[in-house]
Amino acid sequence: MSLQRQPAASGHLQTFANEDDRRRLTGAAVKAVLRLVASWEASNAEGAALLGVSESTWDRMKAGKWEGVLSQDQLTRASALIGVFKGLHLLFADDMADRWPRLANRGPIFDHLTPVGAMIDGGIPRMLEVRQYIDALRGGL
Numbered sequence: 475m476s477l478q479r480q481p482a483a484s485g486h487l488q489t490f491a492n493e494d495d496r497r498r499l500t501g502a503a504v505k506a507v508l509r510l511v512a513s514w515e516a517s518n519a520e521g522a523a524l525l526g527v528s529e530s531t532w533d534r535m536k537a538g539k540w541e542g543v544l545s546q547d548q549l550t551r552a553s554a555l556i557g558v559f560k561g562l563h564l565l566f567a568d569d570m571a572d573r574w575p576r577l578a579n580r581g582p583i584f585d586h587l588t589p590v591g592a593m594i595d596g597g598i599p600r601m602l603e604v605r606q607y608i609d610a611l612r613g614g615l
Contacts, residue, residue, distance in 0.1 A: 490546040490553075500544045503552035504535050510559040513572045516590055523594045524601075526551050547598065554601035558589075561608035583607060 488495050504525075511521035522532035526548050534540035544552065562571040575589045583603045584592045593601045 490549040493543065496546065496549060497543050499549060500542070503544060503549055503556075504540070506556050506559075507552050508536060510555060513559070514575045514590065515572075516576070520590055520594060524551065524555060524590070526597075550598055551601060554598065554605050555593075557605040558593075558601070558608055561605065561612060565608060565612040581607065 490496060490499075507521070507525050511524065516524070518532055518536075519529055522529045525532070526545075527535070531540060531542070558575070559571075562574055565571065566574065578584075578586055578588055579592070580586060583596075583600065587595065589604055593604055596603070
């Protein structure tokens with residue numbers, strides 16, 4: 475198995491920097507983040523902060539009235555959050571997968587915050603750390 479990135483069907487490498495790629499990925503990313511934030515029972519303010527958008531933009535997204543394109547940073551946030559969600563559902567076979575992000579955590583990357591709180595405070599770097607942490611817990615590293 476090669477570790478080189480393969481070109482997308484259109485002949486170019488898919489990146490979050492490419493506006494056409496961002497435009498194509500935005501709808502699915504927004505839908506996924508809206509669903510995982512609801513599953514985690516996070517507030518609108520928390521959902522907006524996790525995705526890196528204003529609360530008014532978040533409200534328009536929830537209402538299906540937002541037609542924008544996520545930025546490279548926002549898609550990176552969405553990707554990390556989706557990875558955390560998926561990893562938790564692979565790790566836990568019960569409702570703990572959706573409760574875990576709301577529980578205070580003593581792990582070194584959480585500083586006694588909930589994972590949601592730690593990801594909001596730490597931004598993209600912390601989101602990626604949380605994703606790696608979950609992958610390590612389930613033996614995926």
